[in-house]
Amino acid sequence: MAIRRAAPADLPQLARMRRRLLPDEDGKALDRELPAMLAADESCAVFVAEAENALSGFVEVGVRSHAEGGPDGPAAYIEGIWVEPERRRRGIAGALLAAVEAWARDRGLAWLGSDALIDNALSHAWHEAAGFAEIERLVRLRQAARLTRQRAARRSPSSPRSASRRPGASASAA
Numbered sequence: 001m002a003i004r005r006a007a008p009a010d011l012p013q014l015a016r017m018r019r020r021l022l023p024d025e026d027g028k029a030l031d032r033e034l035p036a037m038l039a040a041d042e043s044c045a046v047f048v049a050e051a052e053n054a055l056s057g058f059v060e061v062g063v064r065s066h067a068e069g070g071p072d073g074p075a076a077y078i079e080g081i082w083v084e085p086e087r088r089r090r091g092i093a094g095a096l097l098a099a100v101e102a103w104a105r106d107r108g109l110a111w112l113g114s115d116a117l118i119d120n121a122l123s124h125a126w127h128e129a130a131g132f133a134e135i136e137r138l139v140r141l142r143q144a145a146r147l148t149r150q151r152a153a154r155r156s157p158s159s160p161r162s163a164s165r166r167p168g169a170s171a172s173a174a
Contacts, residue, residue, distance in 0.1 A: 001092065003099045006038055006046040006058065013055040014048065021082040042107065047099040049083070049092045057083035059096040061103060067113025069135035075111035076104035097130055 006014055015031045022030060037046055037060065044062035048055050060079040067075035078100060083092045104112055116123035118137055128134070 001049055001051040001056070001090075001095065003047055003049055003095050006048045008035070008038060010048055010055060011035070011038075014046070014058055017055065017058055017082050017084070018080070021080055044079075045100075045103055047096055047103075049087075049096055051087075056087040057081070057092045057096055059093075059100055061100045063107070063109065064113065067111050069133070070111035070113060073111075074109060075113050076100065076107070076109045078112070078114040081114075093126060094130065 011034055015027075015034060018030050018034070019025075019027045034046075037044060044060065047059050047061075049057040059081040062077055062079050063074050064077040065074060066072060067077055078097075081093060081096060083096075101112065104110075114127060114132060116127060118139065124134070
């Protein structure tokens with residue numbers, strides 16, 4: 001097995017693996033990101049594991065302004081890591097991690113961050129075995145565009161609430 005920087009010839013296999021890693025993402029959008037990632041400056045890198053003329057895994061790493069739980073300042077950050085299920089438990093992820101660590105050291109970065117979805121126990125176990133410490137658990141929340149509609153209603157001149165806010169208007173004038 002060889003670990004190396006991804007090359008343009010790897011795009012088809014890399015795209016397939018990224019889609020497996022991120023099944024809820026738009027596959028076409030993921031595919032469009034790849035050429036730029038491979039051609040990027042030194043702020044990010046993609047490493048692949050190759051054996052028998054086939055890719056068996058990859059890792060994407062970038063530089064972020066910080067990594068949660070680390071000291072202030074730039075840090076390397078694993079944006080994604082994948083090993084084909086039939087190739088797992090053979091040291092491939094560890095070899096990819098070693099490439100990331102060397103890449104980060106070459107850039108003078110002393111901290112490495114990563115994340116995993118809250119229900120991805122397999123990833124949590126791998127990260128812990130690889131020396132990562134859990135910093136926090138986070139649930140991200142969102143709300144539909146209800147706020148946008150409320151703001152628009154407040155700005156509308158026909159709205160009783162906005163009429164009372166116009167200079168010279170009174171609540172009884174409406």
